[in-house]
Amino acid sequence: QQPVQSPQAVILREGEDAVINCSSSKALYSVHWYRQKHGEAPVFLMILLKGGEQKGHEKISASFNEKKQQSSLYLTASQLSYSGTYFCGTDNSGGSNYKLTFGKGTLLTVNP
Amino acid sequence: DAGITQSPRHKVTETGTPVTLRCHQTENHRYMYWYRQDPGHGLRLIHYSYGVKDTDKGEVSDGYSVSRSKTEDFLLTLESATSSQTSVYFCAISGQGSSYEQYFGPGTRLTVT
Numbered sequence: 105q106q107p108v109q110s111p112q113a114v115i116l117r118e119g120e121d122a123v124i125n126c127s128s129s130k131a132l133y134s135v136h137w138y139r140q141k142h143g144e145a146p147v148f149l150m151i152l153l154k155g156g157e158q159k160g161h162e163k164i165s166a167s168f169n170e171k172k173q174q175s176s177l178y179l180t181a182s183q184l185s186y187s188g189t190y191f192c193g194t195d196n197s198g199g200s201n202y203k204l205t206f207g208k209g210t211l212l213t214v215n216p
Numbered sequence: 217d218a219g220i221t222q223s224p225r226h227k228v229t230e231t232g233t234p235v236t237l238r239c240h241q242t243e244n245h246r247y248m249y250w251y252r253q254d255p256g257h258g259l260r261l262i263h264y265s266y267g268v269k270d271t272d273k274g275e276v277s278d279g280y281s282v283s284r285s286k287t288e289d290f291l292l293t294l295e296s297a298t299s300s301q302t303s304v305y306f307c308a309i310s311g312q313g314s315s316y317e318q319y320f321g322p323g324t325r326l327t328v329t
Contacts, residue, residue, distance in 0.1 A: 106258065127238060136250060136317065145320035146259065193318070202247045202266065202316050205275070208258035 105129055107194045109207035116182050116214045123178040124177040124210045126192030127150045135168055136193040136204055139186075146191060147205070181211070219243050220305050222321040230329055235294040237324050239307030241287075246311035248290040249318065250274075250282060252303040259306065265290055297328045 107128045114122050126135060132151045138146040150167035152175055165178045175194075179186055189211050193204035219242030225231055228236050239248060250262040251274075261274030263282040271282050279301060282295045307321040 138318075145322055148317040148319065151317055193259075201309060202265060203261070203274075204318065205261070206251075206259040208256065 106205055107207045109190075109192060109210050110182045111210060112194060112208075113211040114213070116212070118182060118184060118214055118216055120182055120214075122179045122182060122212060123193075124212070126171045126175045126177070126194070126207055128194050128196060130173070130194075130196040132168070132170060132173050132175070132196065133179050134195040135166075135181055136195075137164075137175075137177050138191045138193065138206075140191065140209075141188040149190075172183055178214075182212075182214045183213050184216065187212060219279045220307065220309055220319060220321040222305075222324050223323065224324060226325045228276065228327045228329060230295050231298060232296050235297050235326065237305055237307075239290040239292070241290075241309045243309060243319075245285060245309040245319075246287075247309065248284065249308040249310075249317070250280070250290070250292045251308065252276065253306060253308045253323075254303050262305075266329070287300075288313055297326075297329050302326060302328045 107126050110125045136151045137149040139149055140146040150166050168175045189209040191206050191209045193206045223238045240247045249264040251259045252261050260276045262276055262280050263274055265271045265284045283291045283307045305324045308318040310318045
């Protein structure tokens with residue numbers, strides 16, 4: 105079952121902050137975040153592992169709440185280059201980490 | 217960027233014809249995946265492979281088959297294409313290190329008329 109992302113879309117002005125949420129109905133072992141620009145392939149941003157380890161992007165942070173089966177992606181002081189669709193991918197298969205189920209995406213638009 | 221290519225990049229075919237899409241990697245990654253992307257659905261896993269000749273189904277595997285005879289190549293076949301299989305298909309690879317981040321190919325836009 106696909107994780108649920110919210111909001112579906114968000115529009116920001118450059119410099120503003122945004123939070124994108126990802127919720128799963130099943131136990132989470134890891135959460136991956138990807139960004140896709142229009143007409144391009146998704147690009148890996150960050151992975152959050154059960155136990156709190158976080159790997160990835162310098163200017164974007166994320167949290168992982170195992171009990172609530174949720175992850176949130178925080179984009180602070182947004183830049184024009186942050187525009188795109190953000191996907192979370194969840195590993196619900198017991199820590200294998202190699203098979204993900206992706207959400208439907210959140211479209212982020214950053215305007216000057 | 218990870219060395220991953222897809223061919224063809226664009227294809228238009230008629231209903232009922234067989235179609236094979238190819239994914240090629242130069243990274244020697246163990247895992248390879250085929251996804252389809254449709255508006256409003258995000259990325260949905262079709263099939264994946266965890267080694268040569270080792271494959272398994274994803275959430276939308278009906279009407280698709282795959283083969284992996286070499287580490288570097290993963291083929292997706294539509295035995296008899298239908299209009300519902302019009303989509304953008306992405307191949308991805310993972311397996312380097314312990315965190316299994318996925319690297320995506322450029323995609324193939326398939327139109328079934």
